[in-house]
Amino acid sequence: MSELRSKADHTKAIRDLRRLVLVVNTRSRRGRHLYFEALRILRDEGFRPLRTFAVTDPTRLPEIFGEALSLEPDLLVVGGGDGSLSEAVKHVAHRDVALGVLPLGTTNNFARSLGLPLDLGKAIKVFSVGKVADIDLGVAGDRAFANLASFGVSVEVAGTVKPWLKRILGRAAYPLTALTVLPRHQAFRAFITVDGRRHELLTHQLNIANGRYHGGWQIAKDISIDNRRLVAYQLGSGRRLRLLAETLVRATTGRWRSLAGGPFVTGAEMLIETDPPLPADVDGEVRLRTPLTIRTEPNGLRVMVPPDFLDT
Structure with missing residues (x-):
């Protein structure tokens, strides 16, 4: 330093x-x-x-x-x-x-x-x-990142989306690719431990955000990249149709609620566990796997x- x-x-x-x-x-x-x-x-x-x-x-x-x-x-x-x-x-x-x-x-x-x-x-x-x-x-494990760590469908989408499709459609290429991946994707259980409290959910997609945007759309209007907090949230649930509906709503409107009105977990440090263990996409790089500790590093x-x- x-x-x-x-x-x-x-x-x-x-x-x-x-x-x-x-x-x-x-x-x-x-x-x-x-x-x-x-x-x-x-x-x-x-x-x-x-x-x-x-x-x-x-x-x-x-x-x-x-x-x-x-x-x-x-x-x-x-x-x-x-x-x-x-x-x-x-x-x-x-x-x-x-x-x-x-x-x-x-x-x-x-x-x-x-x-x-x-x-x-x-x-x-x-x-x-x-x-x-x-x-x-x-910081995910020992890997610094600026924007997002994610688990589930998006990891497969990142490895599947075609460069030519991104050039033609821009950010819409991601939800469209997700539509082809989702039918065969299996839901998983995720456990998020923050400040001694363990949260459990069943989902196809879990995101841990440091930044305010994902896929070019605002996650929530009151998230900041400079507030010493991470924000964990799922897209949809264990039901594919619900994930599909939320993905399409975000792709067409870009709207999202505030942290106070949504299914968000916030904290400076989180332990992420999944059943089964899953790879993590950390700002586009897939190298780490759960269980994984993710934290903020103020003014880094x-x-x-x-x-x-x-x-x-």
Whole structure:
């Protein structure tokens, strides 16, 4: 962990010195088309990148982020989907560098949770007029994540959804793929232990959110990515039709209730157990399995956000 400047000093350094490195995953939904546009807008805003990386092989992202950070920029600008940003989070966490987000993916959950504009030009403008904030990280086992850990149907969907379908349909590709997976999916029992209390449920889908969005839709209007709390919730129940109905409602309306009015479990640390044991999708990476402890790490990540972002 490196020693951090004050957020005010860090903001001033970005605005005055404009030392940044640009990394764009050109395999993301819009990255290939908008890489040069992003570079042009950055230069119009007065930024002269120390170096730029147009990534054609996402498996090289860990190596590229290491190389980018060796240049000691004040701002690491990453363009891509939530998978690319999740990889960046692992490298930027606890370091004296801010993460700048270009929302070039399909759902852009992380960008939405930060209140960033989804328009490329407006997102880049945030680097000039916004501020540095410290937000919470989620930690699943020993794996840091920004947005979501999930269990059930979504894990299979993530491995099944076709890249060409995401390019054509955007975030609607996920619920449509879920419709093909759900008929053969088996419900499971989940046990969530928080503050000494054990909650039990039967479901096809369990999510543990650090961020405010999942699948491009708001989970609840009063969730924050910076409130020291995780939010656990199921989609549907043990009944496939109920899960299907809720998925379609969210896909068409994006509406959800507040935490006070929904079936949510909140806490700073959760023990997740399932019967049978299941793999966990942690920000798009499937490596861990239940049982699994998930917790928050307050102020674990430094990011560039709009001026009106509530930084606690």
